[in-house]
Amino acid sequence: MTTLAEMPAQIQQTMEARGLLQTQALGDEQPAAVQHALPRVSELVMTSLAELASQPEGRDQVWKLAQEAAAAPASSPVGAGLVKEVLVDRFHGTVHAIATAAGVRATTVAKLLDVATGAALGLLGGLVAEHNWSAPQLAHWLRPHQAEPVLAPLAGGVAPLAAVGAGPEPSWFASRSNWLLMAVSVVAVAELGYIIGTRSADADVAAPAATSAAAGSNRQYTAIPVANLATKPVASATTVPVPVVLKLKDGVRQVIGATSTESKLYQFLVDPSKGVDPTDPTKDWIGFDRIYFDSNKATLTNESLWQLSNVASILKRFPDAKIKIGGYTDNTGQPLSNLRLSKDRAQAALDALVSLGVPTSRLTAVGYGVLDNIASNDTEEGRAVNRRVSMQVVQK
Structure with a gap:
C-alpha cells in the first residue's frame, strides 16, 4: 500500500511513466529545471x-474526483484548476515562489x-478502490497534513511532507527543497509578528466594524478593525496602529497593519472622496514598506513576494484601477x-505583479533615481x- 509519505514521489513517477511531462506545452523550459x-x-x-x-463540503469532492481520475485516460487528467480553487488568492504568490526557486516560468x-x-487523484482513486474507502475514510488518511495548511498570501511555499524511502527517515534538512520551505516559514512568522506587533497587549478584542467608506456603493469590500484601542488606555503614549482585515469578495480576507501599504492602497481605492489628481505628479504616492532587493541589484528578495501578492489581490478587486510604480535611490x-x-x-516590481495576475496594461514603471x-x-x-519603491494610483 502506498503511504502518505510516499505520495509526492509516486505522483512524479506517475507523471513521468505516463509521459505527461512531454505532452504538456512547456515550451523551451530546461528539463533539469522542470525536474x-x-x-x-x-x-x-x-x-x-x-x-x-x-x-465538510470538500471531503466528498476529493473522494468523487479520485474515483473519476482512476477511471479517466492518462491523456485527460482530472482536477485541472483544483489547486487554484483551494488556494484562492494564495495561488499566484505560491506559484511565483516555486517558479523562482526552480528557474521556470510561473x-x-x-x-x-x-x-x-490528475496524477495524485488517480493514485488516491486506486487506494479508494483497493480498500473500499468511504469519503470520511479517505479524508482521515489525508488528515496528518490537515494540521499543515498551505501558507497565507505571498508566503510562497507548501507545508513539508515526510521524506520518502525505506529504513530510517533522513534529516528534514537533507532535502534542498526543504530549505526553501524553511525560508518561507520564516517569512510567514515574520509577517505574523508584524501583525501581532501592531496590537496593544492590553487592547480588548471588539466586534468587527460594520462598513468601510464605500458601504453605500456597489463595491463588495469592507475594512474591518480587529482590535479596539479606545476601550482601554494603552500604556504607551504613542498610538499603536490597529491591525485590520480587508474583506474582499468571495470570502477572501487579508489581515494587515492599519498603516501598511496594502491598507493605504485599499482605502484610497475604496474611498469615493479620494480622487486622482492628474495635474500633480507628486501627490498621493504610497510607499511599499515590505519589499526588498539584493544590494545594488534589481533582484527582489523572496520575502517581498508577500506584500506584492497582497497588492496584486487588491488590484484584482478593483479592475479599473491603474498604478504607476516609481523607483528611487540615494545620492551615492x-x-x-x-x-x-x-x-x-x-x-521588477511591475513584473512580479504581472506574474501574480495583474494585467500589464494597468501598470507602468518609472525610474526617478x-x-x-x-x-x-x-x-x-x-x-x-x-532607496525605495512607491506606487501612485493614476486611475480609479
Whole structure:
C-alpha cells in the first residue's frame, strides 16, 4: 500500500511513466529545471488536497474526483484548476515562489500543478478502490497534513511532507527543497509578528466594524478593525496602529497593519472622496514598506513576494484601477547608474505583479533615481529610506 509519505514521489513517477511531462506545452523550459520544480509541485498538490478534504463540503469532492481520475485516460487528467480553487488568492504568490526557486516560468508551474493533481487523484482513486474507502475514510488518511495548511498570501511555499524511502527517515534538512520551505516559514512568522506587533497587549478584542467608506456603493469590500484601542488606555503614549482585515469578495480576507501599504492602497481605492489628481505628479504616492532587493541589484528578495501578492489581490478587486510604480535611490554612486537601477527595480516590481495576475496594461514603471528624496542622505538611515519603491494610483 502506498503511504502518505510516499505520495509526492509516486505522483512524479506517475507523471513521468505516463509521459505527461512531454505532452504538456512547456515550451523551451530546461528539463533539469522542470525536474527541480516537481517535488515542490507534488507537495503543494498533496497539501491542497488535504486542506480541501478537511472541509465538510470538500471531503466528498476529493473522494468523487479520485474515483473519476482512476477511471479517466492518462491523456485527460482530472482536477485541472483544483489547486487554484483551494488556494484562492494564495495561488499566484505560491506559484511565483516555486517558479523562482526552480528557474521556470510561473505558467509552467501552473501547468505542472494541473497534471500533478490528475496524477495524485488517480493514485488516491486506486487506494479508494483497493480498500473500499468511504469519503470520511479517505479524508482521515489525508488528515496528518490537515494540521499543515498551505501558507497565507505571498508566503510562497507548501507545508513539508515526510521524506520518502525505506529504513530510517533522513534529516528534514537533507532535502534542498526543504530549505526553501524553511525560508518561507520564516517569512510567514515574520509577517505574523508584524501583525501581532501592531496590537496593544492590553487592547480588548471588539466586534468587527460594520462598513468601510464605500458601504453605500456597489463595491463588495469592507475594512474591518480587529482590535479596539479606545476601550482601554494603552500604556504607551504613542498610538499603536490597529491591525485590520480587508474583506474582499468571495470570502477572501487579508489581515494587515492599519498603516501598511496594502491598507493605504485599499482605502484610497475604496474611498469615493479620494480622487486622482492628474495635474500633480507628486501627490498621493504610497510607499511599499515590505519589499526588498539584493544590494545594488534589481533582484527582489523572496520575502517581498508577500506584500506584492497582497497588492496584486487588491488590484484584482478593483479592475479599473491603474498604478504607476516609481523607483528611487540615494545620492551615492553615479547618477546615471542610479537612474537605471531605480527603473530596473520599479520594473521588477511591475513584473512580479504581472506574474501574480495583474494585467500589464494597468501598470507602468518609472525610474526617478535621486529625485524626490524623502530623507537626508547625510546618514545611513536616511539613505536607506531614500532607496525605495512607491506606487501612485493614476486611475480609479
